[in-house]
Amino acid sequence: MTDRLADNIRQAAAVLAQASRVCCMTGAGVSAESGVPTFRDAGGLWEGRRPEDVATPEAFAADPADVWNFYLSRRKANTACKPNPGHLALAELAGLLDSFTLITQNIDGLHHLAGSEKVLELHGDLWTNQCTREKRFANQVACPDIRATPKDGFTEIPHCPKCSSMMRPGVVWFGETLPVDTLEAAEFAVRQCEAMLVVGTSSQVFPAAALATMAAHAGATIIEVNPEATALSDHADVCLFGPSGEVLPELVRGMR
């Protein structure tokens, strides 16, 4: 770790230690060290395929089996993935602060596995299915989710045992609105916080990417954790250029 990064981490730890309300939003990069591929890095999930071909309602309507294969392959690949020190540090951080809100764009469930209790999952959950009878993500209450056990896998597209409609992965696709309550809770939290960590995201997908700007406009200090510069970096108060699995534990150590 360079001296400059260590100094910046100390600076960020001092900001967090004085804050009573802190938010954190994570993206795929926080799970990279767990072996979960990101989207836009080399070798990422979107390499060689277009999101609109596998992560939109239109793609699912055109070829549900192809879309299911994309998500089943991710379930299988993710089954072996475990939380890394970055996830664990965020779970510990919650216990060091008066108020901590964890928001994630990730659908891998690793924050829960790391012990983070309340996680605002903006883009849904890879491990759940959703009945398609109600098109919108928010209406899944019409038919309760069926928790798919990835080890079972499917040999054919699952149908809802309650209404026999085709099931879909319980995630938010491009062109779909985010779960209203979850997004509202995230927006409320970022408007109230004094500091916001933005970890492992290229900040290219909206409305999630707008949350840091919302926090900054409300006066929060923005701390970015990412090995590379992103669309957010020029607007962040502190940039911690390093892998979150190394930086976040150092940040928590600095706060203790």
Ligand code: BV8
């Ligand atoms: C919507 C779930 C209303 C499925 C995903 C403005 C406002 C509103 C909407 C839009 C808008 N402009 C455009 C839109 C439309 C669109 C959008 O944002 N498009 C982008 C591409 C321009 N947004 C939507 O459609 C959203 N819906 O707004 O509804 C509406 C309705 C109709 C019409 C218009 C609007 C829905 C978006 C949700 C889509 N679903 N995922 C699935 O996962 O399969 S998005 C997908 O991208 C994932 O959720 C992912 O989390 C997210 C963001 O990607 P990142 O997490 O940032 O990952 P990425 O690979 O990009 O970056 C990884 C980063 O990690 C890198 O910076 C890398 O350097 C870093 N990293 C690498 N290693 C490490 C690391 N960092 C730390 N440590 C490491 N070791």
